Amino acid sequence: MAESPANAVSPVPPPKPRLPPGRVPRHIAIIMDGNGRWAETRGRPRYEGHAYGARSVRKIVTAAREAGVEALTLYAFSVQNWERPDVEVERLMELLLDYLVSERETILKNGIRLQGIGQVERLPPKVLRQLRFLESESADNNGMVLTLALSYGSREEIVDACRSIARDVAAGRLVPEDITEAVVDRYTFTHGLPALDLLIRTSGELRLSNFLLWQSAYTEIVVTEVLWPDFDEPEFFRCIETFRSRERRFGKTSGQVASEV
Numbered sequence: 524m525a526e527s528p529a530n531a532v533s534p535v536p537p538p539k540p541r542l543p544p545g546r547v548p549r550h551i552a553i554i555m556d557g558n559g560r561w562a563e564t565r566g567r568p569r570y571e572g573h574a575y576g577a578r579s580v581r582k583i584v585t586a587a588r589e590a591g592v593e594a595l596t597l598y599a600f601s602v603q604n605w606e607r608p609d610v611e612v613e614r615l616m617e618l619l620l621d622y623l624v625s626e627r628e629t630i631l632k633n634g635i636r637l638q639g640i641g642q643v644e645r646l647p648p649k650v651l652r653q654l655r656f657l658e659s660e661s662a663d664n665n666g667m668v669l670t671l672a673l674s675y676g677s678r679e680e681i682v683d684a685c686r687s688i689a690r691d692v693a694a695g696r697l698v699p700e701d702i703t704e705a706v707v708d709r710y711t712f713t714h715g716l717p718a719l720d721l722l723i724r725t726s727g728e729l730r731l732s733n734f735l736l737w738q739s740a741y742t743e744i745v746v747t748e749v750l751w752p753d754f755d756e757p758e759f760f761r762c763i764e765t766f767r768s769r770e771r772r773f774g775k776t777s778g779q780v781a782s783e784v
């Protein structure tokens with residue numbers, strides 16, 4: 524007799540990947556690379572790689588939140604990406620808008636505070652509107668800060684910071700002798716976030732690509748060969764385990780670090 528849906532055994536869902544207990548980086552940033560290659564090796568248009576990449580974004584935001592990461596910063600679109608073919612830029616903007624609309628509930632429900640950094644005023648008006656809307660709706664959340672780097676460039680950020688500092692000096696609000704690392708940091712987009720502990724880059728490329736140059740001075744960098752659309756929770760947790768295996772010395776000796784512990 525054929526099994527009826529009523530007495531059919533429901534399939535057991537695969538166990539949820541878990542991060543083994545241990546130190547969790549407070550702030551993780553990701554260069555989500557390899558979408559184009561992922562699509563091209565399948566004979567598909569590049570934007571399909573970005574669409575699958577957006578699925579990885581959803582998975583990793585949830586995994587980071589559940590693991591207790593305080594800040595997750597994703598390189599979603601660089602200043603230089605505006606030079607890509609129009610069709611690719613348009614698709615990326617559509618995906619971004621779709622993400623901001625469709626993830627609104629999940630972001631709010633999970634206490635995530637979302638913010639955009641970069642030259643966001645260059646985004647199409649409807650994307651910028653939705654970004655501002657979600658930024659203000661989530662402003663009081665204190666679960667995890669999700670930062671989307673959009674139309675972002677680190678050199679551009681540093682140039683902007685220099686201009687603002689120069690303006691404040693010219694206006695008498697700041698004296699050059701008072702400019703310290705902490706002061707410069709206040710002029711960056713990431714001010715207020717914990718120091719960047721871990722930077723992950725997918726797709727095996729060994730470059731920073733104009734991402735968080737000031738912030739990554741003492742960041743641990745983990746590069747995985749996995750292309751971003753294939754990047755999943757187990758791979759994310761492997762990157763965190765690699766981070767855990769590193770000794771962070773901040774310019775000191777191994778002996779000094781050991782005695783501090």
Ligand code: FPP
Pocket residue numbers: 555556557558559560561573574576577580597598599600601604615618619622671751
């Ligand atoms: C780099 O891969 C990736 C990008 C330029 C865009 C990243 C966008 C997403 C992951 C999806 C949309 C974002 C959100 C937040 C929903 P590449 O195109 O340079 O890949 P390639 O090096 O293989 O060509």
